[in-house]
Amino acid sequence: MNVIGRTPIIETRRLALREPLSADAQRLTELIDYDIAKMTTRMPWPYSPEDADAFVVQVQMQDRRRDNTFAITLEGEGLIGVLGFFLTPEGRTEVGYWIGRPYWGRGLASEALMGALSWASRDWRKRLVVAGHFADNPASGRVLCKAGFLYTGIVDAKPSRARGEPADTRMMVWLA
Known part of the structure; x- marks a missing residue:
């Protein structure tokens, strides 16, 4: 593991x-479309250059003991998505991610998630990570299952900024 500043590099x-x-902001706006934004809880739609700039600033100010956000990069392509761990109001570590449409179906989300979970367990000492996927996004459920997440049987109504309304979310858990 290499380190730039306070954020590790996971390979x-x-x-x-x-x-x-900051140099990633333009790429974020190029990759994010409504089909990506509507499958996240926090991403607005439309997604503007100002949203991308604000996202990068927010991430750079994170308390790394609680939250860690990563740009997912592919050699020769640059940034292709984002993965982040954040502390929930209940005090649990939750993970979320997205991959740009041109990179779907290649196993890249699974690879990124498994690498991040390995780091979280080994270096960040996390033993339990929660996640959820909107019920109308079964592909994300498959990614989580490949990484070792198990369904809890709980379906929560989670907000989706892009949709402007809550969406049924199938909750999952991963244990190191």
């Missing part, structure tokens, strides 16, 4: 996960 077979930088 997998095809990817590097690193701190999002």
Whole structure:
């Protein structure tokens, strides 16, 4: 593991996960479309250059003991998505991620998530991570299952900024 500032660099077979930088803002706005934004809780739609700039600033100010956000990069392509761990109001570590549409179906989300969970367990000492996916996004459920998450049987109504309304969310848990 390498470190730039306070954020680790996680390397997998095809990817590097690193701190999002100001230079990534334009790429974020290029990759994010409504189909990505509507599958997240926090991402607005439309997604503007100002939203991207604000996201990068927010991430750079994170308390790394609680939250860690990574730009998912692919050699020769640059940034292809984002993965982040954050502390929930209940005090649990939750993970969320997205991958740009041109990179769907190649196993990159699974690879990024497995690399991040390995780091979270080994270096960040996390033993339990929660996640959820909107019920109308079964592909995300498959990614989580491949990484070792199990369904809890709980379905919560989670907000979706892009949709402007809550969406049924199938909750999952991962144990190190």
